[in-house]
Amino acid sequence: MAKYPQIKIINNEKYFFRFDMDLRIQHIILAATVVILVLSGMPLKFSDAFWSPYLYALFGGITMAPTVHKVTGAIMLLLFAYHIFWIFKVIYLDHYLPMKREGTYTIGRFAMRVLKLPMVPNLKDLKDIIDLMKYLFYYTNVRPDGDEYTWKEKFDYWAPFWGMFIIGASGLIIWNKELFTQIIPGEFINFCLIAHSDEALLAGLFLFIWHWYNVHFSTSVFPMGTVFLTGYLSEELMCEEHYEHYVKVMREEGYEKEILPPHGGGHAPSCSDHAPKSSQRQSSPENVSGTESSEQSVKEGGAAV
Amino acid sequence: MKKLLTKLYILAFMALVVYFGVIIWNLTFAHIIHEYHERHAANMEHSEESLVQKEKVAKSFEQVILNSETRTKQYLGYRVLEQQYIEGHFHHIGFDVGPDRHSYCSSCHGDMPHDSVTKDLRAFLNMHAFFIGCQTCHSRPEGEMATGVYKWYARETGEIIPSPVNDAPPGTYKAKIIPFVMEKGSIVRIDSQAKRDFVEQYRLNEKELTEGQKSKSKNIIHNIVSKKPVICEECHSKEKPLLPLADLGYSERRVDSITSTEVVGMIKNYTKFYMPKMLNPGVSHPVDPAVDPVEPVLPGQLTPSVPEVESLPPAVGTEG
Amino acid sequence: MLSNFLRGPHWSFRALLVAFCLMPGWVLAADMGNCLLCHKYPGLSRIDEGGNMKLMFVNEDIFNTSVHSKVKCEGCHADITKIPHEPAKPVDCLAVCHIIEPTSEQKFSHKSVKTFMDESVHSKVDKEGNLKKFNEDMPTCKDCHDNPLFRPLAFVKKVRPGIADDAMGRCRVCHEKEDFIFRFYNHITTRLHKSRSPLNVAQACGKCHDDKELVKRHGLTVMAGSSYQETFHGKAANLLDEAIPDCLDCHVVKGKSVHQMYGNDDPRSSTHPDNRGAICNSIDCHPGASVQFANYQVHPMFDMDKSPVVYWFTTFFYVLTGGTLLPLMFILFFDLLRRLFPNASFTRRR
Numbered sequence: 001m002a003k004y005p006q007i008k009i010i011n012n013e014k015y016f017f018r019f020d021m022d023l024r025i026q027h028i029i030l031a032a033t034v035v036i037l038v039l040s041g042m043p044l045k046f047s048d049a050f051w052s053p054y055l056y057a058l059f060g061g062i063t064m065a066p067t068v069h070k071v072t073g074a075i076m077l078l079l080f081a082y083h084i085f086w087i088f089k090v091i092y093l094d095h096y097l098p099m100k101r102e103g104t105y106t107i108g109r110f111a112m113r114v115l116k117l118p119m120v121p122n123l124k125d126l127k128d129i130i131d132l133m134k135y136l137f138y139y140t141n142v143r144p145d146g147d148e149y150t151w152k153e154k155f156d157y158w159a160p161f162w163g164m165f166i167i168g169a170s171g172l173i174i175w176n177k178e179l180f181t182q183i184i185p186g187e188f189i190n191f192c193l194i195a196h197s198d199e200a201l202l203a204g205l206f207l208f209i210w211h212w213y214n215v216h217f218s219t220s221v222f223p224m225g226t227v228f229l230t231g232y233l234s235e236e237l238m239c240e241e242h243y244e245h246y247v248k249v250m251r252e253e254g255y256e257k258e259i260l261p262p263h264g265g266g267h268a269p270s271c272s273d274h275a276p277k278s279s280q281r282q283s284s285p286e287n288v289s290g291t292e293s294s295e296q297s298v299k300e301g302g303a304a305v
Numbered sequence: 306m307k308k309l310l311t312k313l314y315i316l317a318f319m320a321l322v323v324y325f326g327v328i329i330w331n332l333t334f335a336h337i338i339h340e341y342h343e344r345h346a347a348n349m350e351h352s353e354e355s356l357v358q359k360e361k362v363a364k365s366f367e368q369v370i371l372n373s374e375t376r377t378k379q380y381l382g383y384r385v386l387e388q389q390y391i392e393g394h395f396h397h398i399g400f401d402v403g404p405d406r407h408s409y410c411s412s413c414h415g416d417m418p419h420d421s422v423t424k425d426l427r428a429f430l431n432m433h434a435f436f437i438g439c440q441t442c443h444s445r446p447e448g449e450m451a452t453g454v455y456k457w458y459a460r461e462t463g464e465i466i467p468s469p470v471n472d473a474p475p476g477t478y479k480a481k482i483i484p485f486v487m488e489k490g491s492i493v494r495i496d497s498q499a500k501r502d503f504v505e506q507y508r509l510n511e512k513e514l515t516e517g518q519k520s521k522s523k524n525i526i527h528n529i530v531s532k533k534p535v536i537c538e539e540c541h542s543k544e545k546p547l548l549p550l551a552d553l554g555y556s557e558r559r560v561d562s563i564t565s566t567e568v569v570g571m572i573k574n575y576t577k578f579y580m581p582k583m584l585n586p587g588v589s590h591p592v593d594p595a596v597d598p599v600e601p602v603l604p605g606q607l608t609p610s611v612p613e614v615e616s617l618p619p620a621v622g623t624e625g
Numbered sequence: 626m627l628s629n630f631l632r633g634p635h636w637s638f639r640a641l642l643v644a645f646c647l648m649p650g651w652v653l654a655a656d657m658g659n660c661l662l663c664h665k666y667p668g669l670s671r672i673d674e675g676g677n678m679k680l681m682f683v684n685e686d687i688f689n690t691s692v693h694s695k696v697k698c699e700g701c702h703a704d705i706t707k708i709p710h711e712p713a714k715p716v717d718c719l720a721v722c723h724i725i726e727p728t729s730e731q732k733f734s735h736k737s738v739k740t741f742m743d744e745s746v747h748s749k750v751d752k753e754g755n756l757k758k759f760n761e762d763m764p765t766c767k768d769c770h771d772n773p774l775f776r777p778l779a780f781v782k783k784v785r786p787g788i789a790d791d792a793m794g795r796c797r798v799c800h801e802k803e804d805f806i807f808r809f810y811n812h813i814t815t816r817l818h819k820s821r822s823p824l825n826v827a828q829a830c831g832k833c834h835d836d837k838e839l840v841k842r843h844g845l846t847v848m849a850g851s852s853y854q855e856t857f858h859g860k861a862a863n864l865l866d867e868a869i870p871d872c873l874d875c876h877v878v879k880g881k882s883v884h885q886m887y888g889n890d891d892p893r894s895s896t897h898p899d900n901r902g903a904i905c906n907s908i909d910c911h912p913g914a915s916v917q918f919a920n921y922q923v924h925p926m927f928d929m930d931k932s933p934v935v936y937w938f939t940t941f942f943y944v945l946t947g948g949t950l951l952p953l954m955f956i957l958f959f960d961l962l963r964r965l966f967p968n969a970s971f972t973r974r975r
Contacts, residue, residue, distance in 0.1 A: 043864065044857070044860050044861070044864070045860070047854075047859075047860040047861075047863035047864050048854070048863060052863075052864065053864060053865070056864055061864070061865075062861050062864045062865065062866040062869075063866075132956070133956075135963065136956065136959040136960060136962075136963050137959065138963075159949070174857075177911065177914070177918070178906075178911050178912070178913050178914040178915075178918065181914055181915050181917055181918040181921075182915050185917045185920045186905075186917055186918045186919055186920035186921030186922075187920045187921060187922060187934070189918075189921045190921060190922050190925050190935060190938075191934075191935075191938050193856070193857065194935070194938055194939050194942060195938075195942060198939070198942035198943070198945075198946055199942065199945075199946075201332065201946060202942075202945065202946040202949060202950065205325070205329065205946075205950055206949065206950060206953070209322075209325055209950075209953075209954070209957070210950075210953045210957065213318075213957055217318065218960070218964075219311055219314065219315060219964050222314070312965060315961050315964050315965045316965065318961055319958060319961045319962065319965070322954055322957050322958045322961065323958065325954060326951060326954040326955075326958070329946070329947060329950045329951055329954065330947065330951065332943075332946070332947075333943040333944070333946050333947030333950075333951075334943065334944075334947045336927065336939075336943055337940055337943055337944075340927055340928060340929065340936075343928075344928060344929060344930060347841070377828070378825075379774065379821075379822075379825055380821075380822035380824060380825060380865055381774055381775075381776050381786070382776050382777075382778070382786025382787065382822075382867075383776075383777070383786045383787035383788075386687070386774070391678055391680055392677070393767050394680055394771065395716070395767055395770075395771055395772050396682070396683045396684065396687075396688060396771075396772055397684050397687040397688070397691070397771065397772055397774070398667070398680065398682065398684055399684040399686065399687045400667070400684075402667050402668070417668075417670055417671060417672055417678075419671070420671060420672050427671045428669050428670060428671045428679075428681055429663070429669070431668055431669070431670050431671055432663070432666045432668040432669040432670070433668070434668060435666070435667060435668025436668070474665065474685075475665055475666060476665065476666035476667050476668055477667055568662070571662075571709055
């Protein structure tokens with residue numbers, strides 16, 4: 001933890017710790033492989049499209065592109081294997097061993113502790129989604145105040161996580177169809193093809209529209225979010241997306257007096273000169289109470305990273 | 306300014322999101338709905354026992370015309386041969402000449418106007434119509450009008466262009482010959498803008514015109530059409546061919562070929578059993594509608610005076 | 626046209642090709658009767674009584690790169706004996722033509738094709754010799770073939786499409802006639818691989834086998850062309866893979882002619898359920914694959930009745946994809962809207 005201070009102050013601006021180097025490298029490898037896999041796979045799925053021959057030619061056409069696709073896929077699967085290993089490592093070092101040391105270890109308690117990790121979806125996410133709907137339909141002017149990881153981020157994480165199983169497994173089967181059909185019937189290859197390509201389409205569209213919008217193209221972060229490179233998030237964005245966590249970290253780090261009011265009240269950051277102050281004031285009590293209620297769970301969960 | 310740009314950006318992104326939404330719909334649920342409808346349509350037809358007979362349904366313009374021309378691509382490895390697909394056509398075409406977008410004649414009569422009227426010659430006449438403007442043969446500027454000037458115009462744009470002949474394969478010019486006439490002391494092309502506008506206006510207003518107006522405009526449009534079209538021998542002749550072939554860019558060799566015995570001899574063959582009637586416009590031949598159901602003869606056929614010759618005694622042909 | 630043809634990739638081979646085409650002396654070899662005097666004009670055409678376009682144009686350059694380039698016009702259009710001629714009769718492809726088959730020194734003919742065809746699934750008559758129902762749907766020569774064009778290969782250093790100059794140079798050491806060298810080279814190298822690209826083959830079959838009405842009339846179970854395109858094979862063919870199996874690779878018994886194609890229920894057929902395994906695990910395709918590998922559906926139809934398992938499996942993923950992405954698009958859209966009008970509100974809570 002000492003290596004990564006929760007708050008870094010550069011030029012009088014606060015930056016909040018999000019991801020360590022290990023995760024950032026994992027993410028960049030994942031992003032690169034996904035882009036290559038999508039670009040070298042989609043021309044095959046949409047082989048009638050006018051653009052597909054040109055895009056495919058970029059990867060060496062039908063003679064080379066499948067090899068590029070397979071090798072990249074293999075790299076991605078290795079990364080996934082490492083990631084699984086990393087998860088177990090973190091849980092073992094940060095949660096299992098401390099519990100053992102404290103002598104509070106039972107399987108039930110351990111499971112509860114794992115389930116309360118900040119990356120695990122919980123009821124707060126559901127509440128946030130409903131709150132977001134209210135906000136988007138102008139029912140309220142209060143943006144939901146996200147925890148350390150918002151529901152969007154959890155979606156961004158778990159959707160590819162599930163996709164990795166489906167796409168990875170089906171890809172491996174298609175790759176080694178002669179071997180696998182010694183056991184499974186040939187019709188399974190049909191299913192694998194369907195699963196592989198359709199799930200890939202889902203993942204590709206999901207990442208390139210939804211994920212990229214949220215982290216790069218939204219007016220709050222446009223033109224590019226930098227947290228995936230630096231690992232630190234600016235105070236403004238921290239307030240907008242992770243207000244609950246922001247308040248907690250500010251308190252822990254002794255900046256209680258400097259806590260900014262939450263974004264809300266129709267306060268879109270891009271048009272900040274417009275924000276009516278009354279709505280900000282009006283929304284803060286709600287947020288504070290929300291923070292307190294879930295603070296306990298946050299403390300119990302602790303920082304996974 | 307920045308605010309405006311931000312708003313525009315948001316609007317553009319919203320459009321993009323809607324676009325993606327449509328794509329996603331088309332890639333997912335649209336397939337399911339399509340399959341459902343297809344299956345139900347198939348089941349409906351099954352129950353009507355349509356398996357026994359082929360259905361003969363009246364076909365729409367869209368089916369018969371718009372969807373009738375498909376293109377094929379043949380992948381030969383060292384080249385891709387793309388061409389129009391004509392059902393049952395064995396030989397390859399290899400390139401497109403493209404329709405004449407300029408001629409106001411072909412807007413009604415089409416690019417292959419010679420059909421039932423001159424049965425044995427029609428293909429030849431159509432062949433010539435690919436690079437010779439209608440007015441070249443179907444109007445004879447006389448007296449003061451006559452200039453003897455002919456030039457090439459591009460089929461696509463209608464502009465007068467330098468001769469495309471050079472060494473291009475015969476008939477592949479994407480250009481047509483158009484006569485020039487003397488009007489008010491200057492030499493102008495016969496299909497003047499005024500004439501083109503007149504036809505354009507006629508086509509636009511056709512539905513509102515009275516009987517008299519309609520006939521009158523047709524008459525005016527066709528008034529440059531001469532009774533006797535230019536016949537083959539007027540060009541394919543060593544002596545004073547109608548077209549100034551050399552001026553039109555034909556090389557000496559090509560001029561020789563066009564006016565040679567080869568071509569001329571063949572025309573003579575046709576003349577023997579065909580031309581006498583062609584030059585005798587008095588004898589008319591009613592068109593049998595049963596023979597020709599899809600090609601109603603247009604009232605303003607370019608060669609209205611030419612009677613149809615239904616079939617020729619084969620004996621005459623053999624002699625020729 | 627020529628200049629267009631000369632531009633683009635591999636222009637040098639094209640230039641060479643054109644040079645050969647324009648080479649005097651043999652260019653009119655097939656055109657003894659000077660038919661091209663008229664038929665070289667692309668406008669030689671008419672609309673026939675049925676309203677169909679008839680084009681009498683013969684593209685000489687392309688004809689000279691076709692397998693029939695040495696056959697005289699009259700060799701096929703035998704009814705034409707004089708110029709000008711009456712409307713030509715349909716060509717009888719089975720006619721004995723003037724080409725001599727060099728090994729047997731017999732006159733050449735496509736007659737054997739008819740015997741093959743009569744036995745095949747595509748014949749107009751059934752086993753008892755009675756005319757089949759809808760026999761007019763059965764293909765005749767021109768339904769599958771237009772004038773077949775050479776697809777030469779160059780085996781110099783590696784295989785690439787086109788003519789190898791150095792190989793031609795080797796030919797010229799002993800052989801003098803350019804047209805012989807050109808044609809012989811083309812014939813041999815074309816015959817050493819597929820005479821049509823897999824995509825063109827699939828399109829040729831698809832002309833009938835993707836025709837919904839025809840498929841229904843003949844009680845066929847699948848739309849063969851479009852379902853082929855759903856598989857990896859079809860998609861690779863779309864992207865012009867030359868090595869990918871097309872219709873003929875599976876439906877024709879190895880070593881037989883494509884005209885000897887049998888129905889799936891015929892034990893002689895390569896696609897008979899008993900024989901299928903052997904197609905897939907052939908040495909050129911998926912060596913070592915088990916017999917059940919051939920259970921793979923090469924014609925998967927997204928159709929609830931015809932292949933329910935594929936249907937439900939695909940539907941699951943369609944619903945998953947659409948069901949995930951569309952709500953997200955929805956949220957995204959309103960998120961943008963909220964950013965566009967941050968202060969607009971109809972139920973502002975105070």
